[in-house]
Amino acid sequence: xxxxxxxxxxxxxxxxxxxxxxxxxxxxxxxxxxxxxxxxxxxxxxxxxxxxxxxxxxxxxxxxxxxxxxxxxxxxxxxxxxxxxxxxxxxxxxxxxxxxxxxx
Numbered sequence: 001x002x003x004x005x006x007x008x009x010x011x012x013x014x015x016x017x018x019x020x021x022x023x024x025x026x027x028x029x030x031x032x033x034x035x036x037x038x039x040x041x042x043x044x045x046x047x048x049x050x051x052x053x054x055x056x057x058x059x060x061x062x063x064x065x066x067x068x069x070x071x072x073x074x075x076x077x078x079x080x081x082x083x084x085x086x087x088x089x090x091x092x093x094x095x096x097x098x099x100x101x102x103x104x
Contacts, residue, residue, distance in 0.1 A: 004051040009104060013047040013069075016100050020076075023097065027088050035088070039079045045072035046104065077101050 004010050020043040027036045046069045053065025077098060084094040 004054040007050060007054065010047050010050045012100075013043075013050065013104050016097075016104060017043045017047060019097060019100065023089065023093060027083070031088070035079060035083060039076065039083065042072045042076040042079060045069070046076070073101055073104055 020039060024036045024039055049065045049069040049072065053062040053069075056062060056065070080089065080094060080097055080101070083089045084091070089097070
């Protein structure tokens with residue numbers, strides 16, 4: 001069985017999740033079940049689907065789960081843009097997180 005922890009993309013997406021959790025701690029408390037929750041779910045979904053796909057031990061299944069991860073990544077980019085637009089994220093924080101998502 002392959003080890004998903006050895007995948008660079010899994011490692012980078014785990015770092016991204018940690019950054020997302022840190023940044024969203026500063027969001028307004030009334031957003032805890034709204035945008036904050038959505039951002040966290042999208043971020044968590046990226047490494048989770050990579051790990052699940054690799055665990056399927058089939059190239060076809062792994063590719064399918066990678067595509068799901070990419071969808072979650074696009075969701076996250078959109079949600080970060082919304083957070084920037086409503087001034088929950090400053091420009092520098094947004095740019096750093098967005099660059100991290102592009103790297104993934």
